[in-house]
Amino acid sequence: MSAKWLLCLALLITPPAFGQGFAGLGTEADDGFAVPEKGVPFDFPADHGPHPAYRIEWWYVTANLQDAAGNDYGIQWTLFRSALKPEAGRGWSANQLWMGHAGLTTAETHYHAERLGRGGFGQAGVTLDPFEAFIDDWSMRSLAVDADPLSAVQLTAKGEGFSYDLALTADGPLVPQGIEGYSVKSPLGQASYYYSQPFYQVAGTLRLPEGDVEVTGQAWLDREWSSQPLSEDQTGWDWFSLHFEDGSKMMGFALRSDASAEFTSATWIEPDGAATPYTDGALRVTPLEWAEVEGRQVPVEWRIELPVRGIDIQTTPLNPQSWMGTSFPYWEGPISFSGSHTGRGYLEMTGYE
Template identity: 40%
Template sequence: MKAVHLFIGLLALLAIAGCSDEPSDAGFAGLADEGQEHGFRQPGPGDHISLPEDWGAHPDYRIEWWYLTANLETAEGLPLGLQWTQFRQGLEPRPPGAPAPDATLWPLQSAWMAHGAVSFDGQHWFDERFARGDIGQAGATTAPLQVWLDHWQLSEMAAGRWQLSASGDGWSYDLVLIPGQQVVRHGEQGFSAKTPDGQGSMYFSLTDIAIQGEVVLDGRSYKVAGLGWLDREWSSQFLRSDQRGWDWFALRLDDGSRLMVFQVGDGDGAFRSGTWVDPQGEAHSLGTDEIELAALDYRDIKPGRVPVAWQLDIPAMGLSLRVSAPPGTYWNDGLYPYWESPVSVSGSVDGSGYMELTGYGESAE
């Protein structure tokens, strides 16, 4: 995939994407494309998730992220969607247990990127930030938990309470999060395969984070409350060169169950995987043959044509769902452009959640 990007003000080449100065059509999925993983560890079956340690950074892996989406409501009962994401891209592997480099030498072993977005009343606000690693400008630590890039921060306030704050052009949010206790480990004890060949990532989620706080949009303040879904994922390479990106869904269903589904590629060759958490909290892994996913409707936007309504069936679980984005354009138009929108769910059970679509950068026909 493409080589080194120069970000003004970083005083270094941050090799987050590869070798072109054009945005990646694969979206940020391209961060984990093959060809740049040499020297980094690769997760596999038999690896396990260890908490709280795995909330921190993994410098021996090439790519990781902390990814929050939230379905909130204003005090007037109006829906508001929200995203915060922080990415770390390894440029040089650091063996486990090796000391961190001396920050006074301005090392360049990692680069960081953060995304923030708010969706409300058919409008979408998005911004991104970049930083070089290993000098304190960005990072992730545990005990207490802190993930930051400049003033965009997720930090542990006290046991069981986090604070999240970020701001961009025309928007800001300052939120209190109560993460709860249940951790969903996807795939095989946290190893989530992304291809039939066994490439994959370590992946776990908090599906029911209670959130309240304030969102400011174009100078107007809104008190908000609702639920968030936080994904934690790391790998070194989990996409083949022929895989353009993915379609991902995180859904809270009104019967108390939770559903995460993704597909990599499309059509007959798509690789699908997922996790259904039953109302009692037990997680059930889902394979390609158990998931039926088809686009029903598209929306033509400036970057291209995006599928905004889907039929999602899990016959073994009795689920037949229509997943739909609200009216509007929810395109995160950054270095790695992709679609990120709240969704509503109808069918055998109602619900809400979030949908992420990467690899849709071509012109509409």
Template identity: 55%
Template sequence: MNARRWLVLLVLGTLPAWGQEGGFAGLGSDVQGFALPDPARDLVFPRDHGAHEDFRIEWWYLTASLRGADGRDYGAQWTLFRSALSPEKTGTGWSVPQVWMAHAAVTTPESHHVAERFARGGIGQAGVTSEPFAAWIDDWSMRAPEGGDGLDRLTIDARGGDFAYALQAEAEGPLVLHGQGGYSVKGPGGQASHYYSQPFYRVSGRLSLPEGAVEVTGHAWLDREWSSQPLDRSQSGWDWFAFHLDNGRKLMAARVRGAEPFLFGSLIDPDGRVRVLDGDDIALRPGQGTPPMSWTVELPGEGLALAVEAVNPASRMTTSVPYWEGPVRVTGSVTGRGYLEMTGYPLD
């Protein structure tokens, strides 16, 4: 265990939802005392834009597929994770049993810049409010502008040792509920999360990189998800795709890896109508490599056959829990851009 990992554990105590050595496999560990997702629960906004502290794990996750004024492809990621050390809600200051972890990244065709932040709940260093919406850790923030309504407009800011970005996002479509009204099953054992997205952001802003500033435009996708045991004990990670297709449709498709792969997804029309997808609807075929840098994504019932290639194969998130996350190009029966996340693989 390296020095940074020791420091994290000393400051935060532990991150039980992730597991100290198993990484994403820890999401299948026991959840006694925590709340569980309920298929009968209706999501209510803006309330559900905020934190759900009776659940063990939660995230606010934005990925932006960008094109620079120089004509090149870029990507940006902003993520805030909340994890509960215990189901108790007592305490003040450092004794509040909520911990926060945040990741930010900028990807170019030649480089991948990563930063990570940590905070303890109860001291004001990190948090989320639902009305008006704001998510922050230190000087990183994703928030609605003054007078903003819900998640319709956001400003997104973060910086690391060798990069920074300032983006503005405006939604051009509705929120999307995945699965059964936002109740999203992740495996044959019935493990699930509450899961919704805003996939319709139009984005503009600036990336600050070692080689200089770049003005960018593009599309962004915000994922909101919370649960207490979203994986089965036999499941070790997932492959998640989010595409902005040039015909105006959006596609989320995912494979949770385990003894039997479990597939799910959503095909979203430009007006926000959703077709819920399962393993009979989706075929995901990896290319060579671990993790694979190319994929074929097919929806035979929709006549979709997509070839997916990483903008930068070296988009490894060299964070305390490592994973691969980066922008992709989409070709085939329809073109587009998007993001790919791959967790639970051995990374160099």
């Protein structure tokens, strides 16, 4: 999942301070943090765990769900890790901060919750054997036996007015984003390590004030880590994950800049998991309809074009008010699309003031 850089830094900075970076952090990763390099193959399952030498990292799940009556729902489950220092300290000085975000969207209501914690004592973190990413009573726990730990996971979270407990089972492989997992984020070359699991089938229960709802659907996991923030002039992003009806998937994002044209990137994923990355310019995203959300104008309907694949679709949100009112607020919610193709997906938008 692309430009969650900022979001993660939200642990530490306010949006206006973004331009200056944080704690001496410029556009270059200094301070002794490791920097992603091209051509380093992933090492699973070790890479499912945390990489404390890098400044920021996340485990990010979104799911498009339906109940028996065909009503649509969406959920988000995210665990961010942010290192205060490259060297992992001990105890309370572990220097690892964790932030959980959970969302549940229905056509009428959008629920969200946030949790913060400190690594080092078992309140929040990611363990490899057995695999579990957790903060407080939220967890993504591996159910896999003799397989990649992320091939089957149990996902739970709760917040005010909602909770969910979902089983996710992958029916496809892990997919590296960008060039074999090296995902470039700006013309200046800022990049991250990035892979996804877009092939989850979901079954489970949503708990809402109206009662429990049994749901099924599709989910998408993103894993990403790096030390470099965006370019100084990048102000926000629009990120899409799309499940097509034929089983293909697509990831695409546009990084908006106040100094130059936006920077786009996309990955086309065949139903068998074969991925084709597209560099800047191949993807075009255009706002079609704006809505007032929490006192600001946010584009909630989009035209997405990836001409090389014959993609020209319009997206519609399940709930235009899918606002994550967390410490660093953003829009994130389920969408459906039509046009040249149909399907469902997730949209994340940040940087709309």
